Amino acid sequence: MTINRTIILFLAIFALGNSPLCGQTKENIEEVVVLEKRIEIPYSDQTRSIQVITAEQIKNAPVNNIQELLNYQAGIDIRQRGPHGVQADAGIRGGTFEQVLILLNGVKISDPQTGHHSLNIPVDIENIERIEILKGPGARIFGQNAFAGAINIITKTPDKNGLKAQVTYGEHALLGGKISGSKLSGNWHHTLSGSHDQSDGYKYNTDYGISNIFYQAGRDLAQGKVGLMAGFTNRAFGANGFYASPDYKDQYEAVQTSLVTMSYNQFLTEKLVLKSNLYWRRNQDEYLFLRQDPDYFRNFHINNTLGGEVNLMAYNGLGILGVGVDINKVWLSSNNLGKRNRTVVSLSAEQRFNLLDGKLSITPGIQLNTYSDFKTVFLPGIDLGYQLTDHLNLIANAGYTYRVPSYTDLYYNGPVNIGNVNLQPERALSYEVGLKTRKIQGLDAQFSLFYRDGMDIIDWIKEKPEDVVWTANNIAKLSHFGVESNATVYLASLLKRKHYWLDNINIGFTYIHAEVKESGAESRYALENLKYQITSGLRLNYLKGKLFQTISARYFDRVNLDDYFVLNTRLTWQSGHFRIFANVSNVFDTKYKETNLVEMPGRWASMGLSVDLF
Numbered sequence: 001m002t003i004n005r006t007i008i009l010f011l012a013i014f015a016l017g018n019s020p021l022c023g024q025t026k027e028n029i030e031e032v033v034v035l036e037k038r039i040e041i042p043y044s045d046q047t048r049s050i051q052v053i054t055a056e057q058i059k060n061a062p063v064n065n066i067q068e069l070l071n072y073q074a075g076i077d078i079r080q081r082g083p084h085g086v087q088a089d090a091g092i093r094g095g096t097f098e099q100v101l102i103l104l105n106g107v108k109i110s111d112p113q114t115g116h117h118s119l120n121i122p123v124d125i126e127n128i129e130r131i132e133i134l135k136g137p138g139a140r141i142f143g144q145n146a147f148a149g150a151i152n153i154i155t156k157t158p159d160k161n162g163l164k165a166q167v168t169y170g171e172h173a174l175l176g177g178k179i180s181g182s183k184l185s186g187n188w189h190h191t192l193s194g195s196h197d198q199s200d201g202y203k204y205n206t207d208y209g210i211s212n213i214f215y216q217a218g219r220d221l222a223q224g225k226v227g228l229m230a231g232f233t234n235r236a237f238g239a240n241g242f243y244a245s246p247d248y249k250d251q252y253e254a255v256q257t258s259l260v261t262m263s264y265n266q267f268l269t270e271k272l273v274l275k276s277n278l279y280w281r282r283n284q285d286e287y288l289f290l291r292q293d294p295d296y297f298r299n300f301h302i303n304n305t306l307g308g309e310v311n312l313m314a315y316n317g318l319g320i321l322g323v324g325v326d327i328n329k330v331w332l333s334s335n336n337l338g339k340r341n342r343t344v345v346s347l348s349a350e351q352r353f354n355l356l357d358g359k360l361s362i363t364p365g366i367q368l369n370t371y372s373d374f375k376t377v378f379l380p381g382i383d384l385g386y387q388l389t390d391h392l393n394l395i396a397n398a399g400y401t402y403r404v405p406s407y408t409d410l411y412y413n414g415p416v417n418i419g420n421v422n423l424q425p426e427r428a429l430s431y432e433v434g435l436k437t438r439k440i441q442g443l444d445a446q447f448s449l450f451y452r453d454g455m456d457i458i459d460w461i462k463e464k465p466e467d468v469v470w471t472a473n474n475i476a477k478l479s480h481f482g483v484e485s486n487a488t489v490y491l492a493s494l495l496k497r498k499h500y501w502l503d504n505i506n507i508g509f510t511y512i513h514a515e516v517k518e519s520g521a522e523s524r525y526a527l528e529n530l531k532y533q534i535t536s537g538l539r540l541n542y543l544k545g546k547l548f549q550t551i552s553a554r555y556f557d558r559v560n561l562d563d564y565f566v567l568n569t570r571l572t573w574q575s576g577h578f579r580i581f582a583n584v585s586n587v588f589d590t591k592y593k594e595t596n597l598v599e600m601p602g603r604w605a606s607m608g609l610s611v612d613l614f
Contacts, residue, residue, distance in 0.1 A: 037141050038311045038322025039352055044438045047361055047385030047395045049135040049448050058128055062550045062570030062583060065125055072552055074486040074508030075135050077530040079595035081242045084197065086208045086235065088119050092135055093450060094480040094512045094529040095148025098406060101138060103152040105229060107261045107279045110145045112330045113303050114408040117283055120257045121153065122212045122231030124178055124195050129156040136450060137399035137430040140365045140381035143346045147403045147428065155216055158182030158189050163613040170606025173200040191216045202601040205238035205249055224266035232258045238291065245416060246597045252291035256284040271315040281305045289415060297415060301334040319352040337411040343372040359387040374404050374425060391440045396433045409458055409472045420472040428454040442494035445487035454478040460524040470524055477517035484510045501541050508535040514559065532557040547573050564592035577612040
């Protein structure tokens with residue numbers, strides 16, 4: 001499909017309807033504190049490119065998991081291997097999956113073995129309150145892995161007792177079940193959920209089974225709160241062509257991820273806030289090159305991350321000061337990568353200056369990272385925001401970002417993939433300038449220009465297309481220049497209507513131009529970045545919102561891969577405690593690939609029932 005035809009189709013959808021990710025009314029996210037670490041800033045006053053996906057938007061999206069949901073956000077490049085979130089990589093603004101930090105309730109959960117496991121999250125989409133996406137360098141705030149951005153998933157806090165259940169059935173022997181319960185007891189709240197999804201797959205050796213268990217508890221204190229979170233996910237799947245040539249059809253993988261976190265937040269004084277957490281994450285990964293012959297080639301990896309973090313936020317005469325320390329240690333035991341360990345100590349400080357009666361804000365900051373196996377590095381950055389009018393902000397930022405190689409990058413040794421112990425950490429200087437609306441009834445819009453000047457970027461390459469083996473190497477220089485825009489008009493909010501056949505209109509556009517120096521090699525990840533992306537959709541309401549249809553569409557054009565257009569739809573009927581839904585993904589049966597020549601599923605229909613038991 002040519003880009004001109006795709007743009008015409010998108011404009012037609014844009015003229016007819018709204019984004020598939022938007023609810024019936026505009027939710028008030030202007031004052032929600034997002035991506036808080038050391039300094040709490042409302043969404044309306046943020047001086048970075050931050051996108052928030054709310055609970056109502058998630059509820060109405062024609063998707064089944066976090067990975068599919070992220071696929072419809074401007075500037076986000078989700079590369080799936082197989083359906084329904086079996087295995088997926090997240091990229092932001094041309095960055096690779098290793099350059100995006102994943103957080104759950106503000107706790108880092110990215111995987112030190114490989115970024116392929118970072119989106120293995122033990123939380124079902126129904127339990128998510130919102131998703132916060134930081135686009136641009138986040139190393140000054142979050143440290144390692146927030147090279148091109150960060151994704152923070154916030155789970156729901158229950159406000160009443162309840163029990164919900166859902167069942168799903170579909171083509172390719174798709175079966176799924178979910179149950180979630182919440183309990184309030186005094187100052188405590190508890191949530192416990194579990195799910196299982198399985199399918200025989202859409203072609204040979206693409207079957208899968210995914211199970212999640214998640215528990216969350218919290219207690220409100222007089223001047224603070226404590227929290228506990230625990231989760232486990234088990235993913236077993238046929239990996240036809242996932243990690244090697246498409247000719248290798250008999251690969252298999254089973255991944256188990258566990259995590260436990262404890263948090264304590266307290267107002268020490270009216271102007272001094274303490275935030276702290278302890279976290280543990282374990283990942284177990286078994287990979288078979290030949291599923292029917294496990295002894296031919298088998299990898300077995302176990303890694304554990306144990307850490308603690310303390311942050312202080314102090315309100316002062318100049319604005320807000322934030323300081324923090326994060327200490328974590330990683331242990332890896334692997335029959336392929338060996339026995340490894342790494343200790344990382346991070347010290348951070350930033351000050352937000354509010355000037356000109358609050359119209360101008362300047363936030364310089366720095367993070368010091370020390371590694372037990374790499375050199376100490378300073379990560380400075382600065383954000384600037386200026387209120388041009390009551391409803392329009394100018395934003396700008398610049399920052400230095402950095403990532404040490406993963407253990408797979410360094411030590412992997414397989415039939416067609418070879419790591420490199422001589423890899424250097426990758427570095428970049430990033431810049432952004434943009435405009436964003438603030439506190440406008442019925443409108444949320446952003447526009448950004450960005451540039452990232454990368455050095456020693458890590459990628460897996462082949463010198464010649466006919467070569468079999470991929471090797472990890474540093475690319476001397478790789479830069480990205482891009483334009484990104486996203487706008488949503490909430491028609492129901494503008495018209496002050498509770499129900500309107502057309503709730504809102506949304507369209508997102510991203511363009512990225514990449515330039516590489518000193519590389520004529522074939523790239524697996526870094527040189528196959530997103531080039532053009534357009535997202536849009538519509539939602540139709542019938543019977544005063546009891547029956548509605550959502551249609552989501554996306555166009556992707558990546559460097560060195562064929563472009564494609566995919567459209568999904570969901571029809572939902574809701575009455576009281578019952579929701580009946582029917583999904584069709586890839587309505588036009590488009591043949592497309594998102595990464596590594598893995599062909600994605602064609603048209604796939606499913607249906608389900610969701611019940612609020614009490």
